[in-house]
Amino acid sequence: MSDKYVDELSGVETTGHEWDGVRELNNPMPRWWVWTFYATILWAVGYAIAYPSIPLLTKASNGLLGFSSRADLTQEVETAKSAQTMYVDQIAAKTVGEIDADANLRQFAISGGASAFKVNCVPCHGSGATGGPGFPNLNDDDWLWGGDLEAIQKTIAHGVRFDGDSDTHVSEMPAFTDVLDAAQTRNVAAYVWSLTKTPSDMEMANAAGKQTFLDNCAACHGEDGKGSIDMGAPNLADAIWLKGEGEEAIVRQISMPKHGMMPAWSARLGETTVKELTVFVHSLGGGK
Known part of the structure; x- marks a missing residue:
């Protein structure tokens, strides 16, 4: 610290502070800035009194104007609903x-x-x-x-x-492990895959696979493999696969079928x- 003195170049008194030979000039803020600052303080106090802004124990103050953004939003929602x-x-x-x-x-x-x-x-x-x-x-x-x-x-x-x-759609594909042996399962999988893609063994698909399909699967999926809406049986000839794509996935579905479940929405959402x-x-x- 050092005593205040007047700077020779600017003629302004210093604050008395000095850092490594550098002194700070005592230039006060412009009066217009000071009065603007005071005005913002007054505005903030007035705003806090007029609007809900002062935190209390369980809520904020209501404010003299009684403004509520929540009430405005509620009114807008009610208007929209009307x-x-x-x-x-x-x-x-x-x-x-x-x-x-x-x-x-x-x-x-x-x-x-x-x-x-x-x-x-x-x-x-x-x-x-x-x-x-x-x-x-x-x-x-x-x-x-x-x-x-x-x-x-x-x-x-x-x-x-x-x-x-009680009115939900009901259908289940049975597991064919007790009906078809491993060879028959692969044959029919090859045939099903051949309806849209090239199977691993075309001869197996066209001969044994097709006959196995007609004997065991056509009752639900139809002789052409295009499914049945009445039974919820998928179309196997449109190259759209819900439970997996490829012969191995078809083998798994025949042996251990997966069944999805969709909830009924009318009770929860209403008919409208x-x-x-x-x-x-x-x-x-x-x-x-």
């Missing part, structure tokens, strides 16, 4: 076919269905509804239980193999949301 009531009531009263035929209702249902899909269906079917291993792609033309509006609505409403709904989901899924392009 504007939607007309469409929601119409969707509740009409069939999915009638909704799909009305351009305005269809667009509203698709928007609502898209929102419901993101919350409830994405974990299994994916954000783009393309599915994944064991979960159906909703964009293609492969529908186990039918791809028209009424069929999609029933599947969403009642689910698949869902114990909590189910209709919106139906129209949305149908709009993806794969619906019939």
Whole structure:
């Protein structure tokens, strides 16, 4: 520390501080800046009094103006719901076919269905509804239980193999380990693979494999392998594989079949949301 003195070059008194021979000039802040600073302090105090901002034990102060962003948001949501009531009531009263035929209702249902899909269906079917291993792609033309509006609505409403709904879709592929030996299983797997791809042994597929298929699998999948919507039997001739692709995967499915389960959504979401989901899924392009 050193005594204050007036700087010879600027004529300004120093603060008395010195660092390695460098002294600090005592230049006060401009008055306009100081008064602006004081004004911001007054503004902050006034704002804290007028609006809810002072933290208390269990909540913040209400403020003299009684403003509440939560109340404003609630009002905006109620206003939006009131504007939607007309469409929601119409969707509740009409069939999915009638909704799909009305351009305005269809667009509203698709928007609502898209929102419901993101919350409830994405974990299994994916954000783009393309599915994944064991979960159906909703964009293609492969529908186990039918791809028209009424069929999609029933599947969403009642689910698949869902114990909590008596109207759920029910079908199970039996394990053929007690019916087919290892050779027959490989033969029929080669034949099934030959419906869309080149099998490991074409002669085996065309001879023993085809006959084994007709004797054991055609009852559900049809003689042409194109499946049955009534039984939920997949089309084996469209190159779309839900449980795995390739002869080895087919062998595993014949021997130890995997069965998926989809919950029934009507009780949880309500019929109106189910209709919106139906129209949305149908709009993806794969619906019939």
